[in-house]
Amino acid sequence: MLQQRIQEYLSAKIGADDVAVSNLVRIPGGASRETWSFDARWPENGMEVERGFVLRRDPDASLLETERDLEFRVMDAVAGHGVPVPKMYWLESDGGLLDRPFFVMERIDGCETSPTKVLMDPRFFPVRAKLAEHFVDILARIHALDWRASGLDFLGAPADEAACATMEIEKWEAVVDRDALEPQPVLRAAFRWMRRHPPPPAERIVLVHADYRTGNFLCDSDGEIRGVLDWEMVHLGDPMEDVAWACMRPWRWLGDENIGGLIQREQFYKRYEEESGFSVIPEAIRFWELLGNVKLAAIFLTGARSYCEGRTRSPMMAFLGRNIARLELEVMDLMGV
Numbered sequence: 001m002l003q004q005r006i007q008e009y010l011s012a013k014i015g016a017d018d019v020a021v022s023n024l025v026r027i028p029g030g031a032s033r034e035t036w037s038f039d040a041r042w043p044e045n046g047m048e049v050e051r052g053f054v055l056r057r058d059p060d061a062s063l064l065e066t067e068r069d070l071e072f073r074v075m076d077a078v079a080g081h082g083v084p085v086p087k088m089y090w091l092e093s094d095g096g097l098l099d100r101p102f103f104v105m106e107r108i109d110g111c112e113t114s115p116t117k118v119l120m121d122p123r124f125f126p127v128r129a130k131l132a133e134h135f136v137d138i139l140a141r142i143h144a145l146d147w148r149a150s151g152l153d154f155l156g157a158p159a160d161e162a163a164c165a166t167m168e169i170e171k172w173e174a175v176v177d178r179d180a181l182e183p184q185p186v187l188r189a190a191f192r193w194m195r196r197h198p199p200p201p202a203e204r205i206v207l208v209h210a211d212y213r214t215g216n217f218l219c220d221s222d223g224e225i226r227g228v229l230d231w232e233m234v235h236l237g238d239p240m241e242d243v244a245w246a247c248m249r250p251w252r253w254l255g256d257e258n259i260g261g262l263i264q265r266e267q268f269y270k271r272y273e274e275e276s277g278f279s280v281i282p283e284a285i286r287f288w289e290l291l292g293n294v295k296l297a298a299i300f301l302t303g304a305r306s307y308c309e310g311r312t313r314s315p316m317m318a319f320l321g322r323n324i325a326r327l328e329l330e331v332m333d334l335m336g337v
Contacts, residue, residue, distance in 0.1 A: 057101070203278050
């Protein structure tokens with residue numbers, strides 16, 4: 001029983017014999033990690049301590065093949081640099097403890113992450129403008145972080161500013177090569193287009209979250225973003241990659257042209273330029289937005305293959321393959337064909 005095993009694990013970590021775990025619930029989503037929420041209570045120095053935790057466990061099969069160690073280390077490193085993230089507690093690479101490797105982090109209560117609720121719940125209507133400002137400001141903080149001083153050089157920087165795009169093209173083309181179940185003519189055409197139309201070199205190599213969007217942060221009804229989540233794809237690269245990813249059509253949740261359902265594109269660019277000091281160049285955004293759609297399609301291919309090969313029985317993995325056609329239309333539009 002998972003709850004009992006978590007209880008035994010916490011007892012060993014905390015050094016208390018009377019740890020009680022309750023309210024263990026799996027949080028929906030988490031395509032690259034299983035996410036579980038639970039409460040724990042134990043006696044400490046004559047008082048009773050109660051705390052909420054989140055456990056992120058490797059799944060049986062995933063949309064992404066990512067390293068939990070990397071995600072844990074990056075989130076732990078950025079916490080002291082103005083980037084709101086949950087406090088990281090323990091990282092375990094031993095799959096024997098809870099069947100698969102995992103890490104445990106703080107649970108931030110009183111927040112919402114679902115795009116549907118953040119954008120459609122009336123509680124958030126009065127604070128949407130404030131939320132949009134914080135969304136842009138935090139992205140600028142991530143890109144301003146001194147990744148060398150923060151010990152994040154283990155992520156492996158591109159050879160130079162011009163190599164950022166090449167690295168990402170090669171990374172995602174390799175995923176398509178590995179996981180495609182059938183010919184992918186649109187994605188293959190996109191890789192050729194991107195090689196013929198590289199973006200301007202990055203102004204500076206920065207920490208790239210790589211999945212920065214509405215739906216990947218925790219916010220409260222005051223419009224404060226209290227935790228940026230899902231750092232599985234984090235790497236060093238061009239800041240325009242994050243800007244363009246946030247702009248992609250799949251994240252325009254309200255069906256309009258507002259970025260992430262929060263802010264008009266030009267306003268997004270303007271505030272980001274003011275806060276970050278970087279210039280938003282249209283041809284760079286076009287390239288990175290195209291690559292973002294290709295990347296999302298490649299992620300869906302990985303999920304579909306996992307299902308077809310029997311490594312997972314999750315219906316979500318099977319359904320995601322059906323979304324690739326819509327991404328292909330966006331890819332062709334961005335290529336101008």
